[in-house]
Amino acid sequence: MASMSSISVGLSGLRAAQAGLSVTGHNVSNSSVIGYTRQQAIQNDFSYRNLGSSPVGSLKMQAGLGTNVAQIRQLRNKFYDKAFREENSFGGYYYKKYTAGEEINNIIGELQSEYKAQDVIADVWNSLNEISKDPGAIETRSSFIQSCVTLLNKMQDINKSLFEYQLNLNQQVKKEVETINNLTSQIAELNKSIEQIEADGSRANDLRDARNNLLDELSGYIDIEIKETPVGNGGATRMDILFQGNELLVGNIQQKIGLKYCNGDYPFVEPVFTSSKDILPASDTSTPLFPNLAQEDLGTNSSSTKGSLKGLLVSRGEVIGNFDMKDDQIGNFSIPNVQKKIDTLVHEMVTLLNEKTKNGFGLDGNKGVEIFVRKSGAVGNETPGNYATLYTLDNLKINPALLEADGYNKLGFSTKAGDVGDNSIVLDILNEWKKERGNLEGASIDGYYKKIITDFAVKIQEDREKLESKLGVIDLAQNKRVTISGVSLDEELSNMLKFQHAYNSAAKIINVIDGMMDKVINGTGRVGI
Numbered sequence: 373m374a375s376m377s378s379i380s381v382g383l384s385g386l387r388a389a390q391a392g393l394s395v396t397g398h399n400v401s402n403s404s405v406i407g408y409t410r411q412q413a414i415q416n417d418f419s420y421r422n423l424g425s426s427p428v429g430s431l432k433m434q435a436g437l438g439t440n441v442a443q444i445r446q447l448r449n450k451f452y453d454k455a456f457r458e459e460n461s462f463g464g465y466y467y468k469k470y471t472a473g474e475e476i477n478n479i480i481g482e483l484q485s486e487y488k489a490q491d492v493i494a495d496v497w498n499s500l501n502e503i504s505k506d507p508g509a510i511e512t513r514s515s516f517i518q519s520c521v522t523l524l525n526k527m528q529d530i531n532k533s534l535f536e537y538q539l540n541l542n543q544q545v546k547k548e549v550e551t552i553n554n555l556t557s558q559i560a561e562l563n564k565s566i567e568q569i570e571a572d573g574s575r576a577n578d579l580r581d582a583r584n585n586l587l588d589e590l591s592g593y594i595d596i597e598i599k600e601t602p603v604g605n606g607g608a609t610r611m612d613i614l615f616q617g618n619e620l621l622v623g624n625i626q627q628k629i630g631l632k633y634c635n636g637d638y639p640f641v642e643p644v645f646t647s648s649k650d651i652l653p654a655s656d657t658s659t660p661l662f663p664n665l666a667q668e669d670l671g672t673n674s675s676s677t678k679g680s681l682k683g684l685l686v687s688r689g690e691v692i693g694n695f696d697m698k699d700d701q702i703g704n705f706s707i708p709n710v711q712k713k714i715d716t717l718v719h720e721m722v723t724l725l726n727e728k729t730k731n732g733f734g735l736d737g738n739k740g741v742e743i744f745v746r747k748s749g750a751v752g753n754e755t756p757g758n759y760a761t762l763y764t765l766d767n768l769k770i771n772p773a774l775l776e777a778d779g780y781n782k783l784g785f786s787t788k789a790g791d792v793g794d795n796s797i798v799l800d801i802l803n804e805w806k807k808e809r810g811n812l813e814g815a816s817i818d819g820y821y822k823k824i825i826t827d828f829a830v831k832i833q834e835d836r837e838k839l840e841s842k843l844g845v846i847d848l849a850q851n852k853r854v855t856i857s858g859v860s861l862d863e864e865l866s867n868m869l870k871f872q873h874a875y876n877s878a879a880k881i882i883n884v885i886d887g888m889m890d891k892v893i894n895g896t897g898r899v900g901i
Contacts, residue, residue: 740784
């Protein structure tokens with residue numbers, strides 16, 4: 373019996389060493405796989421066989437029955453996982469906000485254009501200055517009309533580019549919502565697979581790696597809270613996911629994210645909790661993921677600046693900004709803020725030129741006409757909130773009367789009919805052009821566009837610094853995870869040698885016992901041997 377027991381002990385050593393070699397080989401073969409977690413074979417003792425009482429005290433004399441592989445565990449640190457995912461969420465927000473800001477800056481700064489908006493604005497002023505020298509000159513008046521045409525075309529092109537980029541971001545929002553739903557579904561499926569495999573005490577470590585990688589990826593899109601819940605008695609766990617107190621995935625029941633229109637005037641969508649695959653109308657009452665995004669505190673010290681989805685929504689906004697919009701409509705939104713400022717600048721220029729010239733007289737002795745007119749809406753019927761009646765960029769055009777062959781005659785630059793040499797109105801416009809204006813944040817007309825670009829560049833720089841800071845913290849958190857979870861080939865080589873020697877030692881023990889038993893069974897009790 374003792375010999376058989378010893379063989380059993382040796383055999384358990386063989387199995388334990390073989391399991392160690394298998395885990396080591398698995399670690400080495402996956403050392404270059406991103407997101408792989410190093411595994412370790414945990415060994416412990418089998419139960420002991422009592423041989424009797426010890427002569428010392430009440431201790432028992434026992435003999436071990438071998439070695440057991442208790443489990444193949446992953447080497448992970450939950451605290452480091454949580455820290456990484458939180459910082460990854462911050463990084464996702466600032467990455468989207470910074471990259472969107474760079475694109476917006478390219479549009480308003482016209483980095484690829486040789487003829488910039490500031491040059492166009494300066495051309496209008498220069499044309500007026502030339503008219504002030506000779507108010508009756510046909511060439512300078514025609515040049516002024518052309519500079520106004522160019523100004524309006526340039527500003528409308530910029531506004532159009534901003535709107536097109538909003539639509540681009542809108543598409544990105546749709547894609548990210550789809551990705552978030554897909555990731556959550558995959559995590560739910562992995563939860564089920566892991567529960568099934570680990571129900572009998574086995575370990576589905578590779579599936580756990582896949583699940584953790586998906587959780588890492590999901591954390592970049594939205595700010596998630598993860599709760600690991602034990603399932604059954606086999607050691608299996610389920611990952612439940614919460615988003616801002618809402619159950620995104622709990623008990624493997626997924627709450628889907630859908631879309632609805634922000635309002636009825638624009639094509640922009642916002643994410644809401646709904647199972648509908650269609651985009652819901654603005655009147656739908658489904659719970660939004662970000663209920664107060666315009667007014668939410670998103671300063672540099674805010675803890676709410678998480679997730680690339682929120683970064684996209686903040687950059688895109690929910691409206692097309694114009695001068696008449698209230699601050700609570702614009703709020704934190706990047707593009708609408710820029711649109712409002714550009715529209716305000718154009719509105720100030722249009723109002724100044726129209727108001728000064730419409731009461732003057734042209735070269736033909738008749739009352740002057742407005743330089744800019746609305747595409748729709750009657751003059752004098754301005755209604756706040758009704759953009760079709762306002763001097764907004766999308767609703768402006770050059771007065772067709774000025775584009776006629778004798779349009780220069782209709783510019784009302786004279787205070788008296790027939791006084792073609794009068795330049796007082798032009799001088800008044802030039803003087804007002806250079807004045808600081810409250811509606812332009814204390815800047816003049818010719819300086820405000822530069823202020824728009826400069827102020828926005830400062831915000832981009834803030835986002836860039838925050839992004840770089842978060843990327844550094846993300847790298848630090850990842851490095852801490854790698855020190856625990858990463859595969860060290862040197863360490864695995866050492867383990868391989870250790871388990872190989874253990875395997876050889878266990879094999880020698882079995883060989884020795886086998887020889888002893890062979891001698892006892894076949895070599896005793898026979899004469900002459």
